[in-house]
Amino acid sequence: MKPFTRFASRVVALPNRNVDTDQIIPARFLKTTTKEGLDRQLFHDWRYDAEGHPRPDFVLNQPRARGAQILLAGDNFGCGSSREHAPWALTQFGFRAVISTSFADIFRQNSLKNSLLPVIVPADVHQELFALVERDPEMTLAVDLAGQKLEMPGGRAVEFPIDPFSRQCLLDGVDELGYILQHLPAIEEFEAGRAVPINTLAG
Amino acid sequence: MSKPRTIIEKVWDSHVVHEQPGAPALLYIDLHLVHEVTSPQAFQGLRERGLKVRRPDLTIATADHSIPTTDRSLPIVDPIAAKQLAQLEANCAEFGIRCLGVHSDRQGIVHVIGPELGLTQPGMTVVCGDSHTATHGAFGALAFGVGTSEVEHVLATQCLLQRRSKTFRVQVEGALRPGVSAKDIILALIARIGAGGGTASVFEYCGPAIRALSMEERMTVCNMSIEGGARAGLIAPDDTTFNYLCGRPHAPKAKAWDEALERWRGLPTDEGAAYDREVTLDGSALEPMITFGTNPGMGIPITAPVPDPARVGDANERESLAKALAYMDLQGGKPLLGRPINTVFIGSCTNGRISDLRAAAGLLKGRKVNPQVRVLVVPGSQEVKREAAAEGLPEIFRAAGAEWREPGCSMCIAMNGDQLQPGEYSVSTSNRNFEGRQGKGGRTFLASPLTAAACAITGVVTDVRTLL
Numbered sequence: 001m002k003p004f005t006r007f008a009s010r011v012v013a014l015p016n017r018n019v020d021t022d023q024i025i026p027a028r029f030l031k032t033t034t035k036e037g038l039d040r041q042l043f044h045d046w047r048y049d050a051e052g053h054p055r056p057d058f059v060l061n062q063p064r065a066r067g068a069q070i071l072l073a074g075d076n077f078g079c080g081s082s083r084e085h086a087p088w089a090l091t092q093f094g095f096r097a098v099i100s101t102s103f104a105d106i107f108r109q110n111s112l113k114n115s116l117l118p119v120i121v122p123a124d125v126h127q128e129l130f131a132l133v134e135r136d137p138e139m140t141l142a143v144d145l146a147g148q149k150l151e152m153p154g155g156r157a158v159e160f161p162i163d164p165f166s167r168q169c170l171l172d173g174v175d176e177l178g179y180i181l182q183h184l185p186a187i188e189e190f191e192a193g194r195a196v197p198i199n200t201l202a203g
Numbered sequence: 204m205s206k207p208r209t210i211i212e213k214v215w216d217s218h219v220v221h222e223q224p225g226a227p228a229l230l231y232i233d234l235h236l237v238h239e240v241t242s243p244q245a246f247q248g249l250r251e252r253g254l255k256v257r258r259p260d261l262t263i264a265t266a267d268h269s270i271p272t273t274d275r276s277l278p279i280v281d282p283i284a285a286k287q288l289a290q291l292e293a294n295c296a297e298f299g300i301r302c303l304g305v306h307s308d309r310q311g312i313v314h315v316i317g318p319e320l321g322l323t324q325p326g327m328t329v330v331c332g333d334s335h336t337a338t339h340g341a342f343g344a345l346a347f348g349v350g351t352s353e354v355e356h357v358l359a360t361q362c363l364l365q366r367r368s369k370t371f372r373v374q375v376e377g378a379l380r381p382g383v384s385a386k387d388i389i390l391a392l393i394a395r396i397g398a399g400g401g402t403a404s405v406f407e408y409c410g411p412a413i414r415a416l417s418m419e420e421r422m423t424v425c426n427m428s429i430e431g432g433a434r435a436g437l438i439a440p441d442d443t444t445f446n447y448l449c450g451r452p453h454a455p456k457a458k459a460w461d462e463a464l465e466r467w468r469g470l471p472t473d474e475g476a477a478y479d480r481e482v483t484l485d486g487s488a489l490e491p492m493i494t495f496g497t498n499p500g501m502g503i504p505i506t507a508p509v510p511d512p513a514r515v516g517d518a519n520e521r522e523s524l525a526k527a528l529a530y531m532d533l534q535g536g537k538p539l540l541g542r543p544i545n546t547v548f549i550g551s552c553t554n555g556r557i558s559d560l561r562a563a564a565g566l567l568k569g570r571k572v573n574p575q576v577r578v579l580v581v582p583g584s585q586e587v588k589r590e591a592a593a594e595g596l597p598e599i600f601r602a603a604g605a606e607w608r609e610p611g612c613s614m615c616i617a618m619n620g621d622q623l624q625p626g627e628y629s630v631s632t633s634n635r636n637f638e639g640r641q642g643k644g645g646r647t648f649l650a651s652p653l654t655a656a657a658c659a660i661t662g663v664v665t666d667v668r669t670l671l
Contacts, residue, residue, distance in 0.1 A: 015519075015522075016523070016526065017519060017520075017523045018398045018399065018498045018500075018523070020498065020635075020637045022635070022637040022638070022639065022640050023637065023638060023639075026639055026643070027268075027616045027617060027618050027640070028617065028618055028643075030240050030241075030268070030269075030618060031240070031269050031281070031283040031284050031286075031287050031618060032283070032287075033243035033244070033247075033286065033287055033290045034243070034244065034247070035244050045638065045639050045643055050625070050644075074519075075399065075519070076398060076399030076402065076432065079398055079399060079432065079498070080334065080429075080430075080635060080637060081333075081334050081635075082241065082332060082333055082334040082348035082349060082350055083240075083241065083350070084241070084244075084350035084351040084352060087350075102399060102402060103402075104399070104402065104432060105402060105403060105432070105434045106334060106348055106349070106350060106429075106434060109349075109350060109353070110350035110351075110352065113350065113352040113353075114352070163225075163227075163366070164225050165225060165226045165227055165364075175352075176352070176356060176364050177248075177252075177352075177355060177356050177359060177360070179364070180229065180356055180359075180360045180362055180363075180364060181359070181360065183220065183221050183229055183362075184360070186220050186221040186229065187220055187229070187231070187257075187360060187361065187362055190220040190231055191231075191361075196260070196261075197233055197324060197327060197455075197463075198233070198234065198260075198261065198322055198324070198453050199260045199453075200234075200259070200260055200261060200262060200263040200300075200301050200322065200453070201259060201260050201301055202260075202453075203452050203453065
């Protein structure tokens with residue numbers, strides 16, 4: 001993974017609550033065996049009509065979405081299926097951060113593993129951001145992970161929570177598997193100290 | 204005296220390999236279930252890093268999501284699905300994993316076959332690249348869904364980096380009335396707490412109404428924990444659990460069984476243990492439930508009217524409700540009862556087990572499904588299919604006018620060609636009513652197998668109690 005650096009970008013606002021991963025990428029696109037080419041399928045059924053033409057009223061099809069790296073989303077974003085195709089599709093489209101009041105657990109974990117930063121903000125800031133984007137679609141926000149803050153228009157900063165481990169992994173571009181592999185001796189010791197409950201290869 | 208602990212903490216504590224301040228714990232995984240959709244990129248990751256599967260003996264694979272539910276002796280029509288299914292078998296062969304694939308007599312939905320093989324056992328940690336892994340919590344296991352990166356981590360190391368979850372006790376008092384089932388308990392819970400109500404938590408389901416459930420019913424409840432936002436949900440093991448497990452192919456035998464039993468009896472939550480959150484439902488007051496909207500939290504007792512956005516105070520919530528009703532083409536304030544439907548789907552990891560099929564068949568026996576309604580009955584596994592055949596259930600379904608199909612996820616996720624047409628309504632025993640979940644533009648009412656069977660007969664949304 002590449003180190004996660006400070007960036008500033010326009011914001012795509014999608015206020016729907018409880019956006020599930022079936023909306024982020026519908027299940028029929030999960031028959032792929034690779035990670036590539038998922039950006040066109042992002043929000044597919046909201047983004048394209050029955051003939052496959054872009055729906056002009058959907059935010060990702062509007063000029064303001066071009067090049068945007070921040071998605072401002074409704075509460076409980078990413079609920080439902082565990083498909084990591086959701087953060088793959090979001091990052092391939094170009095998003096590097098999603099801002100919401102809350103994220104579903106599995107989606108949040110999957111995002112962190114793909115350098116997609118889930119930014120949790122309080123409800124009042126969340127509402128303020130929607131209002132700001134509505135007023136000025138060209139508005140930019142800066143995301144500063146090292147400083148754990150969103151830099152709002154006018155220079156105000158809003159801090160956001162993230163656990164120190166995830167933060168460091170993102171900043172350093174370290175992937176978790178590499179970290180786990182460093183603990184192989186502890187894993188071996190753990191395994192040596194307990195009976196194996198099952199053997200899927202037997203019987 | 205050590206501090207009293209919940210079963211959630213006991214299972215967690217006994218699987219921590221390593222923990223250091225400021226970092227998540229390294230958690231050992233006892234059973235890793237693999238399927239065709241969320242694993243190919245994980246195997247590719249292993250290849251790129253030159254890693255092996257650390258514990259093939261704790262790993263098992265099956266084909267369920269994209270597999271057709273039509274005649275298995277025929278070639279698979281969809282070339283992309285066929286490629287994905289072939290890829291699973293090739294990956295398993297390459298990495299030494301047992302695969303209960305397309306032609307196995309043990310193939311089935313991953314959350315149906317783990318328990319029926321006796322692989323899922325109390326006190327275990329279980330993961331799968333599938334959010335309904337919580338199903339296995341019915342045995343007192345800590346079981347949760349993971350993404351493909353985490354599938355790769357477990358394949359390579361048998362471990363995951365995890366943070367301790369909050370504990371959330373769901374107490375269900377009383378006894379269920381006739382026509383009310385396990386599915387109605389979980390739909391009522393999610394309607395109460397909302398689709399995100401259990402985020403960052405693990406549920407423990409307790410109370411007399413839970414104790415009275417069979418293992419299959421407990422799996423139905425735990426299965427939908429994720430629909431309430433909880434990554435896992437579990438039920439402390441008891442004699443119901445042990446009786447179900449005893450004699451299953453992978454359950455411990457003889458002396459090992461006795462030792463396991465002693466261990467398992469120490470798992471239930473200690474007297475006086477504290478939970479971070481608690482909620483209580485009165486099981487004796489529950490009615491058959493049905494969802495009306497586009498997330499599983501949008502559920503009502505079947506006799507109730509659809510909520511009216513005009514009566515919702517919170518602006519965000521009003522807008523969400525209005526959007527959902529627009530998608531569903533429903534009007535707030537009107538009842539769902541009597542509303543015509545197009546399709547009934549009986550199956551899935553929520554309700555595709557033998558007791559679910561028995562419940563549906565019990566109602567359909569000697570009756571006909573409404574000629575306007577397509578009814579798909581999809582057993583959860585080859586074993587469920589065999590059990591059903593031995594009991595004459597396929598004949599009952601066929602005589603009633605329903606389709607009896609091969610095992611798989613089928614119309615729960617609509618990846619395999621089993622799907623709704625745009626605008627159609629289904630009553631489905633599955634777990635998700637998201638927009639397009641059962642086919643682009645399709646509209647889903649989630650309900651129990653009994654309710655689904657009742658709707659199949661009448662062709663409209665029906666209170667099963669009127670047919671009992």
